[in-house]
Amino acid sequence: MTTAQVTMTTAPETLTKAQKILQGIQEKFGVALISAENPRPDRLFLKVRREEIRPITDYVFNTLKGRMVMSIGTDKTPVDGHYEVSYLYALDAEGIALNLKELVPENDPVVPSVAGIVTYANWNEREVYDLLGVKAEGHPDPRRLVLADDWPDDVFPLRKSVPYNFKPPVRDVKPPMRELTEREKKSTIVNVGPFFPTLEEAASFRLFVEGERIIGADYRGFFAHRGIEKLTDNVLDYNQIPFMAERICGICGFVHSACYCMAVEHAAEAEVPPRAQYIRAVMMELERIHSHLLWLGLAAHYLGFDTVLMQSWRIREPIMWLVEAITGNRKTYGLNLPGGVRRDFTNEHCDKILEVIAKIEKEAGELVAAAAEDHTLKMRLVDVGRLTPEDARLLCCVGPTARASGVNIDARKDFPYCAFPDLKFKPAVQHTNDIWGRLLVRAEETFTSIDLVRQMLARLPEGEIMAPVGNIPPWREGVGVAEAPRGECVHYVETGHDNRPYRWRVRAATYPQLQAVPYMLEGMHVADFPIIVGSIDPCFSCTERLITVDRGNANKLRIYEKKDLLAMSRRRTQELR
Amino acid sequence: MRSVLVGIFNLLFALAAAPLLDGILRQVKARLHSRRGPSIFQTYLDLGKLMVKDDQAGANNTIFSLTPIVCFASVLLAALFIPMGGVVPLGFAGDTLVLMYILTMGPLCVCLGGMASGSPYAYVGVSREIMTLMVVEPVMVMSLIASAVKAHSLMLVDCIRQPLGAGPSLSFIICGVAFFLALQPEVAKVPFDQAEAEQEIMEGPLVEYSGRKLAMLKWSFYSKQIVLITLFTEWFLPWPALESLPLRMACTVLKVLVVAALVEVIAQVFPRLKINQSMRYFVSVNAFALSGLMLAVIGL
Amino acid sequence: MISKIKEALICLRAPRVTFRYPLEPMPAPARFRGRPTIDGAKCIGCGACAAVCPPRLIDIHGEGTTRTVELNFSRCTYCARCQEVCPVGAMQCTTDFETATNDRANYSVKVELAAVACQSCGTPFITQRMQQKLMAEFQPAWMQQRNELPEWLSLCQSCRVEKTGMTMGRNIKNG
């Protein structure tokens, strides 16, 4: 790892983009900057003094136009007596990932909150407190976010002193409510979830309703928080994590494992063979095609339009068969390992891919054309679930959700990875700010992906598909960025000893998007709720990350009998009345 | 004698054949979905399954438990009124009005039951159901009354015979179209099934029902579907005027199948509208039906 | 209206695509990663599979002179890593995906192998097959013909360490 030496004597034109940015920060905040690393041209890791984090955040967010990606809390107390709290930013225009790290002494676990500057930091800071116990001073809404309501108040699971299989006793604690406005207090509350037909996963929305109009909403989620990041403490090693990462999401798992592998490869400064890069990219694009078709079907289903659901899933199905034949499974491809991929494409596979995408292009083209003219569909989607470009930026939305609000970001363009530096394409952007725009963006992307797959297969490099990474030295950081179907997916890895990361952090696209949902709901009808939530293509399990079953404690599982469940649900209905 | 036989046939038709019609519609739907779909007898199995399932007693009050029975009974009663093959089993002066009342009873029962269940989803569903009733019932009433005006009688037999003799008039066609448009919400099919919208409010008024009560309600919905469609075909599509009654009845059954399939196809190519959108739509349908009625009054 | 007709036409043009699956078989493609099994005739008990399995479903334990390789695939991720690392091709992911069962025991595959004892302390430490495999791979041909076990293959790890230590100590003493 090289430390960037930026001196004033260097002529400005010879500086790389990252160095220029670093220079700007140095000039403005001189002493606040403790150290800076620039291991790759597109990565900038800074350590800053926590007292100065607010002005620096302001500068990065408002002047450099950075987009906050996630917070990363790491317990380094066994190493140097500090907690580390970082905010990772994406400077999309420059294509640089910028990390601001604060060192927090063990006996004073407090950082200044930046949620007043970047609205999106709200969840990030709550998550850091929940998991690591570092408090954000001045946070507007410091409720519990990630942990279960009955989790003890003084146990912070990501601290290294907490064993990964710690199980607190079950208690009866009510979920915390946010403060209500006067108007909301007078409104009817409609509870949606935790289990609801159109939310395929557990999530709970409280809608404040006047008649059929929604005037506000509150979200409580993370019911499926599964503590996957904790498993790197002493359970999983570098080569096992991809298979768990793949299971973070039920639809776009491949992008997670690829993203994790990229983070490790960056940290280890390992070269991945070009053929492997291309295979990864092809699989990611195939995944996008099937994911978008899946979304189209689901969106139609939320509107009670099951014919489109069935037809778009019928069109999608050949992709599932195709990837099953190539990788051995229709969804968990299991291809990625740090250093490359495990299975190669044969020539027959390439022909088959071309054949399948040609068929899909034709059929999806017809379906999308018919849907785009459908007047009744427009009635349900135009001007519904609006998200202004300003809100999209404050909430750091990504993917089709942001692009439909005119925010032109696409990790494939801004942070080109795998094969994407060699490819030509234009990100789909719409300026309608509503669900209709999101539909158009996804429709266009489906065809872009088909084109990208063709480009890649036409220039698929020959050669090895795996270059083992070998020993990975500790205390190196890597960030993997990839454009998942739902938006940018980011994995952060800090290497450690014993062949496993010291810290692994996952941020899926739904994390910022979900925070935008209450904004989209405002002023809409109750009937719009399913499609609005659906329009971000939510993946709650991505946001909440994987489950672990602890074999040792299996006998401690509480088993609810039918009559218990019934009694509980009756009690709940009584409460609702 | 004939009317007794037709009455028995109607009862059986509405009761026993209704799930079969639903099964056939499922096949229609499956075809549009490019699926194989379940066998046409699946609905019987589903109802049977619900019959033997435990009742989870979503709410414990009399109204809640009684409404399925009343709803079911009202539909069967309606079956005794509707004509079949041009014969009306229970004909008396003014039976048209009685039939309309009975037909409204079903949805009202569902509303009552939904209110009694106390679930917030049911409340939303009930309010939507009532809104729908308010705009859809007038359409049906006006379309039916138009024929009564032309026949100068409130007896069903006269009403349905009138166009046979005189041929279809302009008002008759307009009212027929209006009635057909009202069928969709009446049989609770997309795009006008907001009251039961599974994706939004989990079947609204039905959310707390289970077991035998749910089976009863569902069965009465299927029966109502067949009753209403039969009424439509008898009233607005009485041709061809065949001589023998069994042939006419067979013809009606066939027409019911075709109309039901059409209703299902429409349901499959539309997304569900929002309640305010469908209200707006039905206001224009009302105006349309009203124009039909006016034309009938001035004799067109 | 036209778009509605178009939609209906799309539907009608496509054939019914669903399968009668449980009623008719659905073979999986050749590369499919299905239920893992161990070929007891081939397995040498090396433990490579146990080391890579992400959900740690493979356990190697021993009692007396047997070593048991036990695979319980109820939580299998079907990653086929075990198949990839097995040096003798004993571990195979089949194309079978119908694993539902009423008996958990059906999720378990056991291979029992004979272990050989350490020539010094007498504790069984390695499977016979493993020993033979190591012989075949790492011993020069003439030694194999003599069918003689080299010392490093006949001692358990701790005895080996001790022995090496002693040899080294002697060597140091002797200069």
Ligand code: SF4
């Ligand atoms: S396939 Fe993967 S998860 Fe299953 S036993 Fe083999 S290594 Fe373990």
Ligand code: SF4
């Ligand atoms: S199955 Fe293969 S890898 Fe596993 S112990 Fe046996 S020989 Fe070794």
